[in-house]
Amino acid sequence: MAVEVSLPYDKQYVTEYSNKHSEPEWMKELRLSALEKSETLPMAKPDKTNIEKWNFTDFNHDVEGEVIDSLDNLPSEIQDFLDQENQTENLLIQRNHTAAFTQLNKELEDKGVIFTDIHTALRDHADLVKEYYMTEGVAVDEHRLTALHAALMNSGVFVYVPKGVQIEQPLQVIFWQEDDRASLINHVLVVAEENSSVTYVENYISHNTEAQTSANIVTEVIAKDNAKVSFGAVDNFAHGTTVYSNRRGIAGRDARIEWALGQMNEGNTVSENITHLVGDNSEGDTKTVVVGRGDQKQNFTTNIRHFGKESDGYILQHGVMKDKSSAIFNGVGKIDHGATKSNAVQESRVLMLSKDARGDANPILLIDEDDVTAGHAASVGRVDPVQLYYMMSRGIPKKEAERLIIHGFLAPVVNQLPVEAVKNQLTQVIERKVY
Amino acid sequence: MAGSTLEIKDLHVEIEGQEILKGVNLTINGGEFHAVMGPNGTGKSTLASAIMGHPKYEVTQGEVLLDGENVLEMEVDERAQAGLFLAMQYPSEISGVTNSDFLRSAINSRREEGDEISLMKFIKEMDAKMDTLEIDKNMAQRYLNEGFSGGEKKRNEILQLMTIQPDIAILDEIDSGLDIDALKVVAKGINEMRDDAFGCLIITHYQRLLDYITPDKVHVMMQGRVVKSGGPELAKRLEEEGYDWIKEELGIEDETIGSK
Ligand SMILES: Nc1ncnc2c1ncn2[C@@H]1O[C@H](COP(=O)(O)OP(=O)(O)O)[C@@H](O)[C@H]1O
Numbered sequence: 199m200a201v202e203v204s205l206p207y208d209k210q211y212v213t214e215y216s217n218k219h220s221e222p223e224w225m226k227e228l229r230l231s232a233l234e235k236s237e238t239l240p241m242a243k244p245d246k247t248n249i250e251k252w253n254f255t256d257f258n259h260d261v262e263g264e265v266i267d268s269l270d271n272l273p274s275e276i277q278d279f280l281d282q283e284n285q286t287e288n289l290l291i292q293r294n295h296t297a298a299f300t301q302l303n304k305e306l307e308d309k310g311v312i313f314t315d316i317h318t319a320l321r322d323h324a325d326l327v328k329e330y331y332m333t334e335g336v337a338v339d340e341h342r343l344t345a346l347h348a349a350l351m352n353s354g355v356f357v358y359v360p361k362g363v364q365i366e367q368p369l370q371v372i373f374w375q376e377d378d379r380a381s382l383i384n385h386v387l388v389v390a391e392e393n394s395s396v397t398y399v400e401n402y403i404s405h406n407t408e409a410q411t412s413a414n415i416v417t418e419v420i421a422k423d424n425a426k427v428s429f430g431a432v433d434n435f436a437h438g439t440t441v442y443s444n445r446r447g448i449a450g451r452d453a454r455i456e457w458a459l460g461q462m463n464e465g466n467t468v469s470e471n472i473t474h475l476v477g478d479n480s481e482g483d484t485k486t487v488v489v490g491r492g493d494q495k496q497n498f499t500t501n502i503r504h505f506g507k508e509s510d511g512y513i514l515q516h517g518v519m520k521d522k523s524s525a526i527f528n529g530v531g532k533i534d535h536g537a538t539k540s541n542a543v544q545e546s547r548v549l550m551l552s553k554d555a556r557g558d559a560n561p562i563l564l565i566d567e568d569d570v571t572a573g574h575a576a577s578v579g580r581v582d583p584v585q586l587y588y589m590m591s592r593g594i595p596k597k598e599a600e601r602l603i604i605h606g607f608l609a610p611v612v613n614q615l616p617v618e619a620v621k622n623q624l625t626q627v628i629e630r631k632v633y
Numbered sequence: 634m635a636g637s638t639l640e641i642k643d644l645h646v647e648i649e650g651q652e653i654l655k656g657v658n659l660t661i662n663g664g665e666f667h668a669v670m671g672p673n674g675t676g677k678s679t680l681a682s683a684i685m686g687h688p689k690y691e692v693t694q695g696e697v698l699l700d701g702e703n704v705l706e707m708e709v710d711e712r713a714q715a716g717l718f719l720a721m722q723y724p725s726e727i728s729g730v731t732n733s734d735f736l737r738s739a740i741n742s743r744r745e746e747g748d749e750i751s752l753m754k755f756i757k758e759m760d761a762k763m764d765t766l767e768i769d770k771n772m773a774q775r776y777l778n779e780g781f782s783g784g785e786k787k788r789n790e791i792l793q794l795m796t797i798q799p800d801i802a803i804l805d806e807i808d809s810g811l812d813i814d815a816l817k818v819v820a821k822g823i824n825e826m827r828d829d830a831f832g833c834l835i836i837t838h839y840q841r842l843l844d845y846i847t848p849d850k851v852h853v854m855m856q857g858r859v860v861k862s863g864g865p866e867l868a869k870r871l872e873e874e875g876y877d878w879i880k881e882e883l884g885i886e887d888e889t890i891g892s893k
């Protein structure tokens with residue numbers, strides 16, 4: 199049955215950690231109460247994947263990272279995620295648990311845009327953070343992992359876009375787990391006030407192929423009335439990192455939240471991405487691309503929940519499973535009573551490249567309102583050895599044939615990703631993963 | 634250069650445990666066009682598939698040599714790179730991969746890294762061959778064989794043949810499903826390939842294609858063996874008289890596999 203959480207972190211540790219970062223009192227209390235809850239709350243239960251034995255508790259909690267004086271000094275594996283030709287000015291690099299590089303365009307700063315690491319935000323913008331931190335989006339007590347997150351949160355960023363501010367250049371964050379055993383218990387909080395717009399792009403990167411650790415990530419995106427948030431991510435944790443990633447969006451009236459997610463982790467991963475369309479005429483659009491390989495097990499739940507009238511939700515996910523990897527794709531469109539004239543559409547496609555790969559697509563529509571439109575399509579297919587034979591019979595080596603098939607299969611999603619930077623990064627990462 | 638030589642010696646092939654080929658012998662030299670004829674179910678496609686390395690076919694005896702090299706020990710892509718080509722009776726459909734990307738990848742697989750064909754040159758060459766074969770230009774951007782009509786698939790096989798320029802090609806029922814105009818176009822493409830260095834094995838169960846492509850040698854397959862060989866006149870006689878006279882001559886009652 200359930201594994202005991204024998205956390206090496208107790209009340210005293212959490213109190214000292216909070217004090218060390220000069221956190222406001224409410225934050226310390228939130229942590230302590232969450233720690234208590236984590237001992238009794240049940241484990242998260244992603245549909246069709248048993249994660250009871252996964253490692254979410256064995257890691258290094260507090261690891262500093264060296265300050266980055268110049269981007270030129272970054273190793274090439276990190277440079278790869280910067281855009282050499284068109285790098286955005288708005289860049290934050292978190293190295294282990296230290297904000298090692300932070301830069302924001304001066305004009306944006308003058309307009310009141312906040313783009314800073316979570317520790318600084320808790321000191322300098324405590325009231326703003328307090329208003330949105332695990333209040334409207336993810337709750338502390340959803341399950342043991344959210345409680346653990348709240349108790350031990352050790353890094354992350356805060357983005358605040360004031361009313362009416364349109365940010366043209368993306369904000370980019372690189373979360374670099376440089377230490378093999380460091381655990382990113384990362385909190386990303388994006389608040390876009392009324393009539394504002396922002397594109398945010400993040401990358402998680404680690405290279406611990408052997409050493410085991412875990413990441414526990416909570417992301418909250420709050421788009422107020424008529425705000426637009428484009429959220430792009432290319433996750434790139436190495437095999438040794440077990441990942442729990444919870445990305446939650448709350449859209450107000452006429453607001454739009456777009457998720458462009460390249461889920462390229464190499465280790466076991468549970469990802470849930472839920473968008474609440476609260477306001478009338480709000481829109482949620484989630485596009486996910488996954489490549490699984492090796493022996494990794496993954497579970498992706500993408501859920502758009504309609505509360506507002508005339509809300510539109512679109513889910514499009516394509517996954518390729520190689521080797522012995524397996525993945526479950528749960529796509530959920532839920533329309534609440536009263537959300538009239540809403541539209542929930544989803545499409546999930548999974549392609550397996552080897553006989554040992556496993557993929558499962560479960561489209562679910564839960565509709566409590568008559569006056570709506572909804573549709574779903576799902577398919578799970580396997581590349582047939584005869585197809586590979588056909589391609590190889592023209593001289594194309596097997597790996598190259600697979601590469602063509604994978605790119606071809608993912609292209610319909612990649613090409614539609616709303617964030618150019620993510621499209622380019624993703625194409626590169628896919629290229630690396632197909633060999 | 635006189636081209637390559639493909640030697641098939643005493644080839645026995647099984648599929649799912651059933652023996653289909655029971656000792657096939659054939660030699661094709663550069664510059665020669667051979668036709669293999671025979672009614673349905675006599676092992677023609679099995680011969681072609683086994684030579685190319687289809688995963689379902691198991692060679693249990695005999696050898697296939699290309700210029701003395703053992704083809705049967707090579708991976709499928711290595712066979713192609715060594716100079717073999719098979720236009721398949723039933724080409725696979727590959728979703729998501731455009732015809733054009735596929736073809737370019739095939740060409741580049743024969744070139745050294747860093748010496749890949751330029752996109753411009755590739756498009757020019759492909760366009761010219763598509764013109765010869767009267768193929769609609771938008772086919773380049775369609776997914777490989779996906780939703781192609783039977784005739785489009787056949788033309789596409791010949792487009793690949795002409796672009797890849799192998800040393801030895803096997804064409805399996807390249808004429809099936811083609812109307813007479815399409816047949817002429819496809820024959821024109823194949824005839825353009827003819828030179829001293831190129832050897833070709835044309836598999837068909839109609840003589841029709843051989844009105845446009847004159848073979849140097851004709852072989853008849855029955856019961857998984859080559860039972861008769863001759864010159865172009867053999868094809869003519871088959872057209873006029875059918876296969877019964879051969880069966881009679883050889884005392885064969887049922888020409889398909891699994892009968893004696
Ligand atoms: N996929 C298969 N599974 C089982 N038997 C097969 C298969 N393909 C062919 N055969 C057998 O092999 C025989 C020869 O088939 P084939 O080589 O395709 O003949 P041809 O090309 O001369 O029409 C067929 O009659 C059939 O019995």
Ligand SMILES: [Mg+2]
Pocket residue numbers: 677678679722805806
């Ligand atoms: Mg056949």
